[in-house]
Amino acid sequence: MHPALARLRTRLGPAGWLDQPAAMAPYLEESRARHHGAALAVVRPADTAAVAAVLAACHEAGVGMVPQGGNTGRCAGALPTAGQLVLSLARLDRIRAVDALDGSLTAEAGCILADVQAAARAHGRLFPLSLGAEGSCTIGGNLATNAGGLNVLRYGSARALCLGLEVVLADGRVWDGLRRLRKDNTGYDLRDLFIGSEGTLGVITAAVLRLFPLPERRATALAALADLDACLALLARARHASADTLTSFELLPRIGLDAAVRHVPGCRDPFDVAHAWCVLLELDGAGDAPAARLEALLADALAAGEIVDAATAASEAQAAALWRLREGLVEAQRHEGASIKHDVAVPVSRVPEFIRQASAACTALLPGVRPYPFGHVGDGNVHFNLSQPPGMAAADFLACWGRCERVVHDLVAACGGSFSAEHGVGRSKTGEMARYKSPLELELMRGIKRTLDPRGILNPGAVLPPG
Ligand SMILES: Cc1cc2nc3c(=O)[nH]c(=O)nc-3n(C[C@H](O)[C@H](O)[C@H](O)COP(=O)(O)OP(=O)(O)OC[C@H]3O[C@@H](n4cnc5c(N)ncnc54)[C@H](O)[C@@H]3O)c2cc1C
Known part of the structure; x- marks a missing residue:
């Protein structure tokens, strides 16, 4: 082993350096198990200074390093090959600050997305990034892949939700770009360069995230389209009629609805007729406005012949049941x-x-x-x-x-x-x-x-x- 790596192993100790096959195994397989990797070791630093030490050692030794968050990625981006190190950010899991007035939250890269959402909620704020893997993916991974998910329509993807970053560079130097500014036109945007770079330009160790007012109410419906083309007219109508408070507009095909109902417990098609295409729409806002807007726009869409039927959720439980169909069709495809x-x-x-x-x-x-x-x-x-x-x-x-x-x-x-x-x-x-x-x-x-x-x-x- 290169002396720089040997020194690193000593510095990180047994909790920070895993090289036994059984301990490394979970880090070497992608969630979909389509890809398998191999590695010299998995390193698990506990803070930014230790991440910097990892990078400095890899730089000196000329050894490749693969950052990994929750390992929920879909394209083998976090999988190493033999001789490389996996750099797990899982131990950098502290929320460093929440500022409700600034509307910002500073989280370390290994924080699980659902925990960040919960921390924002505890301060009466919304962190709107939401995706199927939110119980296991990390903020660092979300930013490194510029993750999208279910609320992009209203709030943008991970890039739009980030104000600042802390990044460890290839040689171990730390760039402190943890700014909370909404406006900062001072040269090239380094933050945007690292977001979406999938760990190829630097290792994200912390981020300042944008928070939003917690919506008071949500209104959710499943609409049966007259035909596939009608989704465009319905989308335009929904954006306009909701004053652009439309948060989700998800297309569900017949094959997916059938599979969800067939294979996933709790999934039920609310319609008696097997419609070819449905859309799940959700608006947010205050008071009765979301529900009233949704009812009105669906009535207009029905009159205009864009949709042929609609099921509006009258309770949180009914909204969850509609979302269960959307999530269920992903899960159900495995059974097909x-x-x-x-x-x-x-x-x-x-x-x-x-x-x-x-x-x-x-x-x-x-x-x-x-x-x-x-x-x-x-x-x-x-x-x-x-x-x-x-x-x-x-x-x-x-x-x-x-x-x-x-x-x-x-x-x-x-x-x-x-x-x-x-x-x-x-x-x-x-x-x-x-x-x-x-x-x-x-x-x-x-x-x-x-x-x-x-x-x-x-x-x-x-x-x-x-x-
Ligand atoms: C059930 C399910 C649903 C999903 N739904 C969506 C969805 O709706 N929208 C969506 O966009 N994605 C989705 N994904 C994909 C995945 O969850 C996201 O890409 C997520 O952002 C990855 O986060 P992670 O922490 O698991 O990253 P990992 O998988 O660990 O890593 C992903 C990439 O980022 C790099 N990386 C990780 N952490 C860092 C860091 N701190 N610094 C630098 N580079 C880093 C890795 O090297 C790798 O290249 C889904 C995945 C699953 C399993």
């Missing part, structure tokens, strides 16, 4: 055989056209395949998943992943979209970077990477394709 998944974005106005074209193209490629598109359509973000054709072996279906991906991502590019809306690039989509990013964009990104990480020790192999 193997899945091929795409997390793509297109301009909102092109969502219906994209879904139709991609469904037709995948069916032509793989007869019998079952398109399973759903997601945050209010942001143009479609999880364009595919379920195994009945009768086809799972392995044969999964062997078609690359061909399906090519067809789908080419269509996305033709629509002016992105092959990764909210999950990032990691290691599994670097080939797509090479194919869809312009040579100039790649050249600029490589220049930034060389400046901030001249020895290439920060998350090697993630984000940027070789070359």
